[in-house]
Amino acid sequence: MSNHDQAQKQAQAAAPFDGGGLAAPKIEQVGHAATHETEQAAQAADTVLVNQRSADKVLLVETLADFSSDERLVTADELLAAFTERAAITPPVTVAQVREELQTLPDPRFEGPDSETVATDMARIKAMEKAQPGSAPDPEVPGLRKTRRLLSRRQLLTSLLHPAEALAAPENAAEQTVEPAPAVEPAQVAAAPRVVDGEYAAALLAELLTENDEVAVFTAWDNKEYYHYKPQMSSLYARILSTANNKMVQVASVVRESSRDYPRPVALEIFEYPPFLFEADALQQCLRDMAENPEYADIKFTESSVGTVYLYSTRYLDEDYAAFLAENEDVGAIASP
DSSP: OOHHHHHHHHHHHHGGGSTTOOHHHHHHHHHHHHHHHHHHHHHHHHTOEEOHHHHHHHHHHHHHHHHHHTTOOBOHHHHHHHHHHHHHTOOOOBHHHHHHHHHHSOOTTTSSTTHHHHHHHHHHHHHHHHHSTTOSOOTTSTTHHHHHHHHHHHHHHHHTTOTTTTEEOGGGHHHHSSSOOOOOOHHHHHHSOOOOOHHHHHHHHHHHHHHOTTEEEEEOTTSOEEEEETTTSOHHHHHHHHTTTOHHHHHHHHHHHHHHHSOOOEEGGGGGSTTTOOOHHHHHHHHHHHHTOGGGTTEEEEEOTTOOEEEEETTTOOHHHHHHHHHIIIIIHHHOO
16 A cells, blocks of 8 residues: 555544544534533423412412411401402412422321321311211311311412413413413512402402312301311311301300201300300300290200200200210210220
8 A cells, every 4th residue: 555545544534533523522512502401491490380370279278278277267358358468479489489399398198196197087087078068077186287288288289280280381371371470580579569350369269169179168147158278177167166256056056067967966065165165154144045035946955864964956856866865975985995
C-alpha cells in the first residue's frame, strides 16, 4: 500500500474524534436540550392547577366541617357567607400542592395506636347511618372526630387529582372553571381578592348535596334549614342542637327518635349531661310542662326494678315493651358479664 493510501485511511479513522468529528459536540448539545426540556416539564407540572370548581367544593366542605367541629349548626346564608369570605383570599391550588399535602397528611387507617380498628369502625358507622339516619353514634367518641376529619380531608384532596375531572392545565383553565385561575403569587392574590358570585356559591352547595353523602341538611322544629357535616356531627346530634332553644321539643324529639329508631327508651338522667346540661329542677319543670301540653301526650315514663326512670313515646312503643326494654337496658346490662 502506498504512503498516500495509508495516510488517507488514518485520516478517516481519526475523523470522529478530532476536527472532522462534530458528533460528540452534537451529542452533548442534545443531552443539554433533553435535560432542559425535562426541567421545563417538571416546572410546568408544578404549576398545573386543579379545577377551580372542584377546589371550591372542597373549600366549601371544609368550611362546613369547621362549623360542625365547633358543634355549631349553620344555615345556608351563614355557610355561604363564610365560604365566599374564605374563597376571596384563597389562592389557586396546584396539583403539586395537593400531592405534597397528601404525602404529609397522616392516615389514621394505617398510622397511630388505633389504626387497626379505624377502618372497621368507619365502615360500621357509615353503614348504620345509611341504613337508619341518626342511628350512628356521635363522632365525639374519643378520637373519632379527629380521625374522621383526617379521613375526609384525604378523600377530598384525592378527588382533586382525578385525571378526567379535576385537572386543568393553565392554558385551558379558563374554559373549565367559572373564573380563570392563573398561576399567581400569594401576594398578588392578597392585593386583588377574588370575587365569588353568590349564585355560583349557592350552585356549589346544591351540587354538593347531590354528590356528597356527608353533606347533610334538615328542617328543624322551627322550620329553619340547618346544614352539618356528618363526619364531624351525626344526624341525631344535629337535631339535638337544633332544639336547644326549646327544651320541651328537645326532650320530646330525643325520646321519640330513640323509641322509633333503635327502638329503646331513654334514661331520664342523660338530660343532665352534654349536650343537654339540664339542671335537675329545670328538668322536672320541663317534664311538668310537657305533661300539661297535649302536643307531648305520647311522652310517658317507666321505671326499672332498680329505680331508674326512662322516657319513651307511645307512638312507637307500647307500655309493656317499653318496660321490658328499660329493664333489659338497666338490669340486664348489669347482670350480663
